Amino acid sequence: MYSQMIRQSVEFIETNIHEPLSLSILAKEAGFSKYHFHRIFQKEIGVSASEYIRYRRLANAVHMLLYTDEKIIDIAFYYHFESQESFTRSFKKYYQIPPGQYRKLMSKLTLQREEITMKDSQLLKGWNLSGSNPFHYEMAIDRKNVHKGKASGCLKAIQPSASQDFATMMQQFKADKYLNKRLKLTGFIKTKDVDISCGLWMRIDDRLGDVLQFDNMSNRPITGDTEWNHYSIVLDIPKNSAVIAFGVLLSGNGSVWVDGIRFEEVDEHTPTTNMDFTEELLDEPVNLSFEEWIEH
Structure with missing residues (x-):
């Protein structure tokens, strides 16, 4: 029930990532007490708001280290670290080495990797x-547009696509x-020039390949240009399930980045997002003589 509010909070953080941010500011923006906001943010995202802000600032700092000549101390202050020392401590926690050494080691390697087009999906x-x-x-793997860590996954149209064209980068497991x-699937998504739609998807199949549960976010699609935000799908796994398939779907043209995918078990208080097509079935056949019509 709080997913939309959390997405608005994440959008606020992304827009103001280089501005002063505190739990009080975020809670006020969301219209909740600090305690209540802290609890629902951590439950939905998996980390506290302060931890989320920290690793997003570090991910943005990595981008500046690799793609600008800004001094490390200026990057530290830009993202509101108290000093270069505190920035270095936080940086080493996530990336294991100091920011200066990271810049030297990764700059050339990153540029080389970006020249590799990953057309072979097995790579x-x-x-x-x-x-x-x-x-x-x-x-492909993208090391420039990253939500957390060193890389994200990217799916993009490389030729003009018709409205019925779509592609997915996907996995499946037992x-x-x-x-x-x-089961709840969550992930962070960023988009550019998406003209039709994109989003996460998850499908539950039985051993015969019949679909038991399915959601592809078609009733809440992501379009256009969007910054990183948090999305989720919740499905039941019936006792006769055999395969769980999931991924990110792109219809039409554009690019979509995905990062931080995770699965977690949730209880019955978390509503499912299953697209129940049986609701559209009639109780019995109608208009078998073809003589009835809809009046406007």
């Missing part, structure tokens, strides 16, 4: 490229460990 461990016309798309449980 991206664990992920497969699929869709209606996958040769119009490519998936459902055995999650039978009779409710």
Whole structure:
């Protein structure tokens, strides 16, 4: 029930990442007490708001280290670290080496890696490229647009795509460990020039390949240009489930980045997002003589 509010808070953080940010500011913006905001943010995102701000500032700092000539102390102050020493301590916690050494080691390596086009989906461990016309798309590792850590996954159209074209970078795994449980898929997504839609998706199949549960965010699509934000899907895993498939879907043209994907078991108080097509079924057949019509 708080997902939309948390997305608004994440958007506020991303927009003001180089401004002073505190729990009080975020809670006031969201219209909650500090304690209540802290609790729901951590439950939804998996880390506290302060920890989230810290690693997002560090990810932005990495971008400046690799793609600008700004001094380390200026980068530290720009992202509101108290000193270069405190910036270095935080940086080493996430990246294991000091920022200056990171800049020297990674700059040339990053540029070399960006020149590699990952057309072979087997190069991206664990992920497969699929869709209606996958040769119009490519998936790759991106070390420039990153939400946390050193890389994100990217899916983009490399040829003009028709409205019916789509592609997905996806994985699938056995459902055995999650039978009779409710599973929540979350991830951070960023988009550019998406003209139709994109989003996370998850599908639960039985051993015959029949779909038991499904959601592709078609009722809440992501379009256009968006900064990193948090999205989720919640599905039940029935006892006869065999396969859990998931990924990020891009319809039409544009680019989508995905990072920080995780799964967690949730209880019945977390509503599912399953697209129940059975609700559209009629109780019995109608208009079998073809003589009835809809009056306007």
